[in-house]
Amino acid sequence: MPDPGGDPGRSVLFAHHQNPELMAEAREMSLTFADFAHLRRATGEEDPERAWEMYFAHTQPQVRGLLDGLLATFPPEDRDRAAELAGSVEAFVLPSGALESRVFASPGGTPGHLIGISPAAVQLTAEIAWGLELAHPYEPEALPRGWEAATMHAQESLALNLQRYVRALEVPDGGPVSLSALDVAMQHGATTHARGPRDFYIAAMTFALAHELAHLDHGDLLSVEGRETEAFLSERLAPHLRISDEENEELRADAATFTTCFNYFVGVWLMTNKRPTGLLGTLGRLKWDGRHRVTAWHGARRATEACEAYYSAIAILGDLAFRRGDDGASRRLMTTSLRLPYIQQYVQRVREEVLAPAYGPFMWEDRDVRYRKAHHSWRVHFVEVFLPHMCRHQRSDSPDWVTGLKTPADLFREAEVLTAMAAEHEREIAVLTREKGADDPEVLSARAQLATLHAEAGDHAGAVEILEALAVDAARVVGPDDEGTLGIRHNLAWLRAQAGDKAGAAAAFRALCADQERIFGPDHPEVLDTRYELAWLRGDSGDVAGAVSAFTRLSADYERVLGPGHTATLATRKSLAQWRERQGDTHGAAAASTEARAGQYPILSPDHPGTLPAYEQRLAEQERASGPGHPNTLTTRWFLGMLRAKEGDAAGAADAFAGLLDHDLGPLGFDDVDVSVLRGNVDHWRAEAVAR
Template sequence: MSMAFADFAYLRWVTGEADPERAWEKYFTDTQIHVRKSLDQILGSFHLEEWDRAKELAGAVEVFCLPSDAVESRVFENPGEATGYLIGIALLPVQIAAEIAWGMQTVHPRYPEAFPSDWDAGESRELLDFTIAEYVRSLETPSHGPLPQSTIRTLEMESPSQWPNGMRPSDCRAAATVFAIAHELAHIQHGHLLPGGTAPNGRLFKAESASHLGLSDETNEELAADAATFVTCYNLLMSSWLRTTTPPAKGTAERHEYEREFRVRALHSVHRATEACQAYHTALCILGLVAWRRGENEKADRLLSAAMRSPYVQLYIQREREGRYAEELGPFMWTERDVEQRKAHDSWRIHFCESVLPEVWSSLGLQQPDTAPDIVPAEMFTTGMRQGLAADTLKELEDLLAERTAALGNDHRDVLDARHELAHRHGEAGDAAGAAGAYAQLAVDAERLLGADHVDTLAFRNNHATWLSDAGDGTEALAILEALLPDLDRVLGPAHAATIAARTNLSLVREKVRQRKATDGGRSEQESQQGQSAASYARSSSGESVRHSRDESMLHEPPSDAASRAARCAELLDALARELGADHPKVLQHRPELIRALADAGDLGGAVAACVDLLVDLSRTLGANHHDTLQARNILAQLRGWSGDNASAANAYATLLPDVERALGPTHPLALASRHNLAVSRGLAGDAAGAVVMLGQSLASTLRALGTDHPQTLTARFHLAWMRGMAGDLAGAVAALDEVLADQQRVLGRQHPATLETAKQLAAWLKN
């Protein structure tokens, strides 16, 4: 490679060598051999049917690390006489991504038992913050010296054999390098660089799904490259073990051990490929914010747009793991540990970008623009989007089921698996009744073929109830779940994930049944009072739209029933804490259920105390900016309002709102709910005129985020209309309530609790 291509100011910075030739030689030696080896390994991991293509690429593609401070990798047409491409890898994203992947492994390890006995998550998080902050400082002040010493390299030199194979610090660096190369190689393979040429598989989502998601063709192609990169990373990491291992003869003890090790290696490979993907997107996010601070808006937009693709890619990875990999390698994919690790990664990214990064800039005396880009994706996968994506695969699953049934017969286990996948996908596509019917028959057949206590039989019974409830038959779903729970307790135990899921499912179905009974039976005289009715509606409808929302029917549950539910929640939490530990995510996730049950039973003091305790534990285990911590603060503010202290509730929401907007973004459902609840609380505390102004602003944000017909938008319109009446604008309140009522009848139905509540309020204002 010609030295004329190099940026010697950068080479002096990155190597610490003042002499240009020595700087170039050191850089080339440290980078070129490694990336060429990585490219050869990638091509060597191609499946046999792609071997001709691999050999073609081997002769037409070269890879090198860009000898400049570039933060975006590129593909060049080969400038020489030979046809082909040059892949220029930007080194900084690779280095930062590797440090993040390893750092997150130490902050929230998948396998804590593999770490030393003196491992400390708090210290690991501080070290990760410091390491990435040092990279940012070097980027902002490149003349001050070379890049910081790599934590990964330091650990490898100090304890090269401490970590199990596949989980070493250097494995994170190798995976990050492979990810960067494979992404650009995917573009070459898909033909994106050829004029007017896009291969048939050059887009990740089909046209209908892309339209649902609002994806442009360009973004869809980038997503295809991201997805192909994950597959390439997995193939490489897995094949590196397969090529060096000879399978023993079938039926031998050695063969059993080989297959066990194969599954372990496969799991590690998928984990590393997933972590490399998430870490690389986070590195691009950090580099994008650095570019944004410098005023390099075009570069910042490209990097941040690439970083925001991560949720889509994670959705694809989930499907690959649940489908192809789980089928080939066993049902170990997408476990609770996966979910917890991704949550921890997202929490750290927000923490670093929103807290640590500004501190770095401040310490360097650098100016920050007033408004920061939103680094947290909005709620992308709404019900309609998921239905569109699920419908894409229905025909493929139906064809697969027909093929398996013809080849294997109705009672083969693989046929049951295909029926299960098809039933679930029907439900995701919006056909709840069809999914319920399919699971009902699956439960019967599984009991006949596998036994009544087989875990799949139990799961099919739970799924049958779930989709029955979604289809509107809550009474039958309730009967199924009440019969299922004793079997789950007996077979799997009360702390098993399936038992917990069914118990939660039972609670939700009970509430749906109560809601229907309450709708049919009307309201109590006490609720007909205007002020109490508005306050109760605020309690039921102004919480976050999906998680921890308060069902309208819970207002009509007798206190004795709520007290029984609270006792059951406390019993379950005690059992979970004994089995899993008090700080286990499952325990923390179920504690809000106890808080709500206590509140419904009339024990607001106990609910507040339990919520304060939960908030302390969430802040300690997850951090102050974690979604669940912020949600606990939201619940605590709600409790203060339900107790009648609206001024205290308003103050709590006023403190909460800026923290939610900073951590989750201004359009996150919790931000919308907090903004709305703040306005309602101020109005109930006496500032009706100020509440009208705030509710108008809140409604505008809700409309932009959710659209005109979303239930939360209708709720916001109801409260704005009601508050206008409280502020003295009787005519405006009546006109607005009349419009809301018409839309609620159209969207929710005439017998929906919210529709009935609006009709009652309209009648009350008309009397005035």
């Protein structure tokens, strides 16, 4: 989209809006931030000025083209805003190993902003997204036989590639990875349907640019007078989660990035694929509509994957900044990475409630949930298990802000936060009651939510009191056989058990079960859920054998009614394993637990019970076929050490890492420092094995 015959940053789509002075400032700012040692490594050019010119000429057309595309695909009602941004924003790729992107107010007299994109953030995002595409296929059942071996090889390759990044960027003067897996893949062309390596790189660059652009568009980087924003979380909820107004605005901007990227991916296709018109275009319109839906589906997947990979990359870069000694950058990056749970909830809600009705249910299905869960487990595994085993430079200090960081899940578990939220909810109920009346369904629903907050805060007696009154009111307003009334009775019985009244809870569940069977029939999921609670109370009251018998029958019924992979079926299997273990049936408990985990987690994901045995077998086969010193064998042994460490097998992890030290690790890209780190891992896990 830039003008190929002129300045590499010149726009085509917004040529009449682009500000030449701001464009010149972007060029000057790029030169100001140039790290010539980095540019020399990136371009191979020894002359500093020539190296920068080559870098700018290569990257600037990409950035301006993406900026044009993002602005051109704004919704129709925001086109004026897009034109305004086209003349007040310029972007460029930072010509250095900077770990974070930057936004600058125009340094000259021209009003506007300059966005400097971190190349490390873009490339690491693309590597993670592309690597996970190979490491965990979306539809493994559609792949040819032998896909498991290819998938395990991809998982090992991704881990090695991340290790190279950590090594290259760990120190401030670290250079770029010379030739990554993504680079190699891009050199060999792209696949179809927007799933090729270059598509993942473009998606990563798009998300990084859209992320900073969204913060400008939504105002949190502007002066207070220029802000026109809406809160992402309610103004009442955010303070209880210790989220300031500014952070709430940033959350909204982060969430908007997903929508912006989706609009871009679909909008670019719409620009070049016009819908057929006329009486003779019926068949063409049908084909166009089908291709449009497929494009939207791929666009949603690309935007989701870029989003999740971006925040994972930011978490890794935050850790690297910390070990570089840049506490300011580390704190900013880690704070951003902790927003992912909020953004994931937003993305799922948009795909379920907005995109699925517009394009079709395929925009978010159970398969997507499992696929996203697999990718999430790998990202967590890489950040929490791999990073500590890769680090070549450690810090002895730990600033207060690091130890004080709390995730959203941590905050939602704090009684103080939940109590404050309950008090705020009571005030909201009072307002609703005055406006709509005590018997309004919204008021009744709000009272049920209030009981939940009290229970989560540990106030079970208070929650029971609320639900006892609510059960009477619900039976009067909507009837005793209404599903909502029965649900309140279920929650009330459960809370009585939590408050210590197990006999009362069991009696309440038995009465509820009889009513549910009368109304819904014996195979209704609500009946099965009540039977679950009765089985658990049976064991909790001392009848362990009765609990095992009840859960055995219930597990079979859940599988018959809901299927083997349903959440309720898996939860019942897990409970069966727990009660078998209490009964002393360790073999049966282990079998039930393995079965539950196998159904809960996708195959060959880090938490699937079959993943570690699969790699144990892979190592044995490679040692027989290629020998213990072959690079492929060494890679699998290294990867297996990480998996054993994750499972808590300290002796096994130490043995795997120690076995590497007997061989030449040069083919894996390991240098003397990497070998030293490996020895440290051996010592750590041997000490852990002794301590355990």
